Amino acid sequence: MASWRVEFQSATRGFADLVAAVGPDQWELPGLGLWSVRELVGHASRSLSLIATYLGADRPPTLQPLADAVAYYRAVFAGTEADPEAKARLDESIAERGRQAGLALGHDPAGHVARLAREAEELVERTADDAVLVLAPGTMTLAGYLPTRTFELAVHGLDLARATGATVPATMQPSIAASCEIAGRLAAAGPLAAAALMLLTGRPTRSDERVSLI
Numbered sequence: 001m002a003s004w005r006v007e008f009q010s011a012t013r014g015f016a017d018l019v020a021a022v023g024p025d026q027w028e029l030p031g032l033g034l035w036s037v038r039e040l041v042g043h044a045s046r047s048l049s050l051i052a053t054y055l056g057a058d059r060p061p062t063l064q065p066l067a068d069a070v071a072y073y074r075a076v077f078a079g080t081e082a083d084p085e086a087k088a089r090l091d092e093s094i095a096e097r098g099r100q101a102g103l104a105l106g107h108d109p110a111g112h113v114a115r116l117a118r119e120a121e122e123l124v125e126r127t128a129d130d131a132v133l134v135l136a137p138g139t140m141t142l143a144g145y146l147p148t149r150t151f152e153l154a155v156h157g158l159d160l161a162r163a164t165g166a167t168v169p170a171t172m173q174p175s176i177a178a179s180c181e182i183a184g185r186l187a188a189a190g191p192l193a194a195a196a197l198m199l200l201t202g203r204p205t206r207s208d209e210r211v212s213l214i
Contacts, residue, residue, distance in 0.1 A: 002129065007178040008146045009121060011153035014172030015044060016117040018157050020110045021166045027109065032159045035098055040163065041109060042101030043094070044156035047149040048116040052123055054145070057134035066138040069147045069182045070189055075137035081191070147182060154179040 019041055031040030066072050080087035105112045129143040154175040161168045168176075187196035198204070 002143070004143060004146050004150070004178075005124065007150045007175045008124060010171055010173070011150040011157065011175035012048065012117045012121055014169045014175060015153045015157040015160075016114050017169045017171065018160050018164075018166055019113040022110065022160075022164055026164050029163060031163045032156070034095055036102065037160065037163050038105060038109060039098045039102035040156060040159060041113065042103070042105055043098030044153060044160070045105070045113050045116055046097065046101050047152040048113070048120040051120055051133070051145075051149065054133035054135055055123075055127065055131060055142075059132065059134045059139060063134065064138045066135075066140050066144065068144050069151060070185045072135075072137070072140065072145070072148050073186060074189065078137070147178065150175045151179045151182050 022037060022041070027036065027038040029037050031037040035043065066075055077087075077090070080090055124142070124146065127142055129141065131142045133140050133142065133145050135145075154172060157172060158168065158176070160166070184196075184200075187193050190196075
């Protein structure tokens with residue numbers, strides 16, 4: 001099995017396990033930023049549900065192919081680094097989709113996520129590496145796109161573990177390792193590469209310098 005498939009499976013199962021561990025009184029706790037735990041889980045669960053949507057979408061002739069996870073994230077956030085208003089609009093649209101996805105989890109969020117995870121795994125298992133997904137910023141093959149979903153599920157899985165006090169499942173280690181690699185490549189391609197390297201090697205950055213990859 002290709003490594004990116006193993007890593008996606010690691011992220012999917014680890015995230016579903018973390019969601020299953022959320023207590024009934026924890027769903028409305030602070031999750032991440034303005035999101036509650038429910039809304040954080042809703043946002044992350046879109047990484048599972050949208051694979052089928054993007055595989056089945058019509059391809060406009062003007063869309064350009066995106067090679068990998070770094071190209072994907074740079075395309076999604078293109079123009080926002082120098083335009084605070086554009087960044088704020090993008091952040092708010094992401095936040096609102098998370099809120100709506102949280103509502104869509106229904107009365108059994110853990111069961112809903114478990115079903116999405118199972119369906120996503122089954123879909124990926126029967127889909128060819130070179131199958132094309134149609135996204136807003138461009139097109140990607142399944143092999144190129146799935147690492148971005150691994151990244152989202154791993155990072156937000158860690159967010160969820162922090163918010164609820166859960167132990168990160170050992171099954172997530174392959175996805176976390178893969179996400180570290182993507183984060184490093186994103187940092188290297190951005191304007192804060194030097195600051196990110198200093199931070200990763202245990203050296204303090206300036207007090208006014210916040211390292212944010214995406």
